[in-house]
Amino acid sequence: MQQEGLLIVISAPSGAGKTTLCNGLVSRFPALKESVSYTTRQPRPGEQDGVDYHFVSIERFKQMIAENGFAEWAEVHGNFYGTAIATLEQARIDGIDILLDIDCQGARILKDRGINGLFVFVLPPSMAELRRRLESRSSDAREVIERRIERATEEIREARWYDYIVVNDRLDEAHEALASLVTAARHTTARMLGQVSKMFDL
Amino acid sequence: MQQEGLLIVISAPSGAGKTTLCNGLVSRFPALKESVSYTTRQPRPGEQDGVDYHFVSIERFKQMIAENGFAEWAEVHGNFYGTAIATLEQARIDGIDILLDIDCQGARILKDRGINGLFVFVLPPSMAELRRRLESRSSDAREVIERRIERATEEIREARWYDYIVVNDRLDEAHEALASLVTAARHTTARMLGQVSKMFDL
Incomplete structure (x- = not known):
């Protein structure tokens, strides 16, 4: 029996470092594809x-x-x-295996439809740090940044229904945590049984 | 809110390499204690x-x-x-966080009592390899080895109700997989919420 593909759904507010983390994940797991x-x-x-x-x-x-x-x-x-x-x-x-970088609204649709996946929310270490990152990386008007922070605050409230939360404080640790989630998801009994059941008469 | 301790329950048939893997896990996660x-x-x-x-x-x-x-x-x-x-x-x-190296019967008691934990079963790559390992490492009589293999066959059937299965084929990969399970378990939303909820008003 072939193992089913894994769907990894990652959401984060703007400024949490999601894109960097997703790129790191794809280079760590070359079999991971974007849809x-x-x-x-x-x-x-x-x-x-x-x-x-x-x-x-x-x-x-x-x-x-x-x-x-x-x-x-x-x-x-x-x-x-x-x-x-x-x-x-x-x-x-x-x-x-698919990596899906998607906002909370899209992720919620998948969850509500009962799509099986690993739902991961990436948090910044704090709102102050999120603000610092947003301010330092853009030349946007104060108003635009405030709107982003407001939106981030709303999105972060959605974190509670995700399966896992990774705080992106130290980038290497966040990378490690994300990679661990993928590796762990590949070792659930439900996924492993197909692979090992014939070998061991399970 | 302090994060709850994690219980990692590891079972494996004799010869699967559980002791080596547990030692590796403890040296990787110094906070992990044996009960x-x-x-x-x-x-x-x-x-x-x-x-x-x-x-x-x-x-x-x-x-x-x-x-x-x-x-x-x-x-x-x-x-x-x-x-x-x-x-x-x-x-x-x-x-x-506690690491508990325990046989299937003991693990089952914990599971049946609703004890929250990460239940991991370590498999050898095959029954042939298990036999090879048991024969090579011991000077035991053929009969004793046969009994161990018989017992291993029975224990392996219990793998299906564990949360995760790790096949100990290449030791470094098995180490990595086990470590990932611990890291992943530390990032479940249930565990992370206590840590981040105040910071983010979740």
């Missing part, structure tokens, strides 16, 4: 349908929205982008 | 009551057996040894 999104924009030279994106028409995209087919979707400069729930389900069946 | 057992034997010079063992009378020990106070106990050369469930519960309350 292929749907988009309505035109393919650029070299981009392949089904590899870089699933390229679809606006009509098809809107139909998928209507059918609740997306865990998340957004419109950016007139083009639509979205992560289809079916993509995640297919990866699971195909035994492909 | 203090009860015994009816006399203290040896330098041994302290409550540190090396809880030294009790045979009457007291038998009373604790009668009260189902032990997760496991055994008689060795006329002396009794046992792990009290109360010891594990106290460690949890005191925030002390």
Whole structure:
């Protein structure tokens, strides 16, 4: 029996260091893939349908929205982008581990649909540190930063329903913790039984 | 709110390499302690009551057996040894992480009593390899080895109700997997919330 693919869902407020942590995770676990999104924009030279994106028409995209087919979707400069729930389900069946960097709202949709996954929330060490990071890295107006902090405060409240919380204080420790979550998830009895049951007559 | 102590319960058939793995885990996580057992034997010079063992009378020990106070106990050369469930519960309350190397029967008692813990079963890579290890490391009679293998076969069937399974094929990978389980267990939302809830108004 092939082992099912694992879905790792990571959310964090802006400034918590999620992108750095996700990149670290992918380089540590080369088998971990990012899911292929749907988009309505035109393919650029070299981009392949089904590899870089699933390229679809606006009509098809809107139909998928209507059918609740997306865990998340957004419109950016007139083009639509979205992560289809079916993509995640297919990866699971195909035994492909997927890393999904997604906001709380999208994560909640997956959770509510009973999608099996490892839900991880990354926290900054404190609100003061989050503010410091947001202020130091951007030349944004004070108002924009305040809005981000307000939004972060709201998002952080969602942490309580995630499976795991990682505080990104020291980056190496946060990397280690995230990697441990993936390794642990690969050793749950439910996942290991398929692999070892024949060998040991379990 | 102080974080509760974590109980890590590890079982494995003889020859799976459990002792080596447990030693590795303790040196990796110095905060991880082995639980203090009860015994009816006399203290040896330098041994302290409550540190090396809880030294009790045979009457007291038998009373604790009668009260189902032990997760496991055994008689060795006329002396009794046992792990009290109360010891594990106290460690949890005191925030002390405990590593408990215990057979399936004892682990099952803890599980059935609803003791919160991380239940890990260590498997050899195969029955053939288990046999090879048992034969190579001992000068025991063929019969004794056969009995061990028979017992191992029975114990391995219990793996299905543990939370995690680690196959000890390459020792470094098994070490890594075990360490990851401990790190992951320390990051569950239930455990992290106490630590971060004040900071973030969760």
